[in-house]
Amino acid sequence: MGPLARIGGFLETLRTLTDRRDADMDATESTFSRDRARSWHAMHRLRVYRGRGWLAFAVAVLVFVLVALTAHHVTLVAVAAGWKPLAVIAGAALACGVAFAFGCKAIQGVLLSIRAGRSSDIYAARTCGAEASDASWQSFAYSAALAGACAFAWLLVANDAAVSRTFFDVSLIVRSSKAILLAFVTNLEIFAVSAVCILVWALAIAIARTLPGRAGRPIRALAIAYCDLFRGLPVIINIYLIGFGLPLTDLPVLRDLSSNTYAILALTLTYGAYTAEIYRAGIESVHPSQISAARSLGLSYLKTLRFVTVPLAVRGIVPPLLNNMISLQKDTALVAIIGTIDAFNQSKIIASNYFNLSAVTTVAIIFVLATIPQARFVDRLIERDRRRMRAGR
Template identity: 55%
Template sequence: MNGVWQVIFWIAIAATALLFIPALRAMGESRKAAAALAAGDIVEARIQTAAARENGWVTFGWGAFALIALGFAVFVMMNDVAVGKTFFYLPLMQQKWWLVTKQFFLTNIFIFVVAEVLVLVWGLVVALARLMPGKAGQPIRALAILYCDIFRGLPAVVTLYLIGFGIPTSGLPEMIMPHIVGWFVDLSSMTVAEQRSLTRIPVIWWCILALTLTYGAYVAEVYRSGIESIHWSQVSAARSLGLSYMQTMRYVVVPQAVRRIIAPLLNDFIGLQKDTALVQVVGVIDAFNQSRIIAANAFNLSAVTVVAILFVIITIPQARFVDKMIERDNARMRAGG
């Protein structure tokens, strides 16, 4: 194992030596600039000086990158590679990779996808409620503002704990669910244990509810900012054509607003995806909880590193997609579109 890390370390050192290439180019261009200046060729001297400066900054940038990378490599190899074995023990990572990955997709990704759909709908409802016009809409606006203030102020882990443990403990599901299930299934012939098993709501759905309420408050504010960015003249024109307030929102304002807030929405969904790891606080066996169990049995944190890698692998493409969306929007705005 030590031999593998040493090979990686020496490869990193060899790659760092490539920094001499732009450095040597900068030195050569500096000499050309000096020669051109001595010959009285000001234009050539400025061209070579600019090229030398560019290669100098390239060397500096990649040098900083290499310094950080080598610092990380030294950190991993400290204490006779004890740090590397603690976080990156390859045999354990290879052995437990599939177990953690399966739990990641079955639990974390499932919670993320379902909660994302619910958050999109619920956030729009709250945003429209907060923008209700007139005195008649004042109580609805007050409720929407109160909801956003409360759930944006509460940490997601606290909301998960309160809903995941509080609602099942209160007995409300046992009071309501038998009546709902009874519309579709005959419960009279079942024992009490069978009825409870059939009407019990899995904890994972309370986690989805908690994350929906938490991120619904954030997404509602994103929707509201997009709606308020639409010029008031479009609302006036739609109302003058006989459209109601809700019709104006549906056909005129919201479609334009959504185009402007796609990037911020995706940023919120990246945060939602990461917060699915918090469901372990209520006992759900997600990828993080599974890795903790493995770490406790193996006295090694490499399984937790696998979870970190999975989250990064899922998050990076989304982050790059957000960057592309922002670039496209900026290009459209510069073009006057």
């Protein structure tokens, strides 16, 4: 055998011994990792949230029993009131199915906590423990929501369904919806005209409040007095004073206005004060360097307001302005105090004829349905502004 062959054999033997040593080290390290995981569980008591999981499961079982009892009682009351038995039973079965589906979150939390306790891998145990905790908290949240729904259902059927018959008479709601919707057009007209008047009037007041120098001091004082007065005056009192007071003055123009016009005037004066403060906050948020740059280019104070200050201010106050408009829409129901036949007044007439308040519930539903899309639109604008700020634009 030559020298090269002997060197090759030696290298092959060395490689075999090295591979065997690495395999032994890996096996030893694996055994040590398992032992370390067990000692970690024993010494440091890794949180697997098993108690929280079992508690969530117990609460879910109790809530499921509560939902089943509530569904049974509501079914008996609804069938006795003349509802179709098939529809009522289907609704009860759906409620029980939802309660069971939410209870599965608690079962998931228990199983994950058991898996975390038996795992020999520290990191896998921690992951399962965190998932078990999250599933348990979700189960608690769903159980609380179902318990609240059951409490509301018991309120509706208490005292021989007195609450349901007084506020939620479906047949009366259906019969009165057409007349109330036609009257709701008056609310929409008052809201639309008032919104335009408020935006223009409030901008004028905000500009008056921000006039600079000594020359603007008297105008600023008048604007401050107006805002303080009408922000402190309740809307219903303002509507009452204008709606019944101006006709009594016998002034040539003001005495002949319609009740809708009085309502628009009162809402404009009241909400103009609030909206003016929103405008003023937006104007004062514009950085002084922007105004200085515009003035250095030769723009006058009014042109600076028109082309620089107001556009920049309005961009940042659109969400609070829309929130103010949502409040304005709801407060159009207050015009009923001066005799305007709006949705609320129409519902009161129907309620007095039937000795039932379900027609007023119809008005509430209409206002809620009209307000929710606006509120979601405002949330969308706010989220867009947040994304824009995070992006550094």
